[in-house]
Amino acid sequence: MxxxxxxxxxxxxxxxxxxxxxxxxxxxxxxxxxxxxxxxxxxxxxxxxxxxxxxxxxxxxxxxxxxxxxxxxxxxxxxxxxxxxxxxxxxxxxxxVTVANTLDDIRLIGKTIGLEQRGKEVAAQLGADLARLRATYARPPRVLVEWWPRPIIAATRESWVTQLLSGLGAVNALATRPGRSSPLTLNEVRDAAPDLIVCSWCGAKKLRPEVIEARGLGVPVIAVAESGLGRPGPRLLEGARQIAAALEGLDLTQTRLCGAGTAASQIA
Structure with missing residues (x-):
């Protein structure tokens, strides 16, 4: 048989x-x-x-x-x-390092273990589900994804976060900073001028967005489990949905944070 x-x-x-x-x-x-x-x-x-x-x-x-x-x-x-x-x-x-790489990896694993068609189906479905979350804004919201609080470590240019946010109609507030992640001072966070900060601490037993709020930046903070944002795989959809919902509630008419000596007009 x-x-x-x-x-x-x-x-x-x-x-x-x-x-x-x-x-x-x-x-x-x-x-x-x-x-x-x-x-x-x-x-x-x-x-x-x-x-x-x-x-x-x-x-x-x-x-x-x-x-x-x-x-x-x-x-x-x-x-x-x-x-x-x-x-x-x-x-x-x-x-x-990108969402596209992640979709390729799903297909590659499927092909390598003898489930090629299933790999193609999973990748296609994830890509389509992410695409449906895209929204259009008067200006792209700037989002900072924080991987760790002390020292502050956040996702930078060579992270799948950058393309994930772009697909939502937003931008990584640290998209011009090289590397996959980077330690930051509080002033550097302020200078990045985020409209939204995502608390997605890797390896933390409990996410505490109130720790970020207590820094006094006046920026909305949401918590997204590491499983939904820190893993380049199918569960990125979970984090993308949470961020998309948070972006819908932003008031983008407000002036963004500026670092000392930086005019809002220079970073808008």
Missing amino acids: TSSSPPPLRLASLASSNSDILAALGATGWVVAADSHSDAPGLSAAIRVGPDLNIDLDAVALSRPDLVLASLSVPGMERVVDGLYERGLPTLVLDP
Whole structure:
């Protein structure tokens, strides 16, 4: 008896974004090892091999994966990837910096594990759902996405956040600042002139937008779970929907914050 379904691979997923993609593809039942942060449904049978920056590489090897899905979206994971290669483990490394890269990764994972058509369908649906959230504003709202509060670290130009916000009709308030993320002083946040600040702290047990509000910037703050914004995968739609709703409620007739000696007209 023949079947059109591919034989299940033994997969190891070492980043939450990869696990979310596998869940959307219907393949979490194939995962034999996963990082400790992955919370996608269907991972109950997978052994946990530690947090993304401190993966127990020997435990990954002992799980005998046919393929390891690694990522460089978390700074510092280069060491993990090097360790996988040293152990001769078959590894697919994902490194998305845009939404388009993320859609490509969904298709790539689908194709690599024998679910090519499903990968195409998931990517197409995510792209269409994101496109429907686009709005038009008199001027594009400036949004700052904060990854950590002390020191303040926020998403900069080479982050999927930049294209995600552009797709909503907004702009990353730090789009001219190089890199994927950057530490900021409070004055630098002020100079970025955000209309909205998104609290999406990575690895935090609890988001506390009131900490950002207490800085006295007078900018609306919303909380978006890291799972909906910090993971380049299908769940970006969750964060995009929350930001889109917040943008609809903004009063963009108000003068934006300016740094010392900076005229509003210069940054409008």
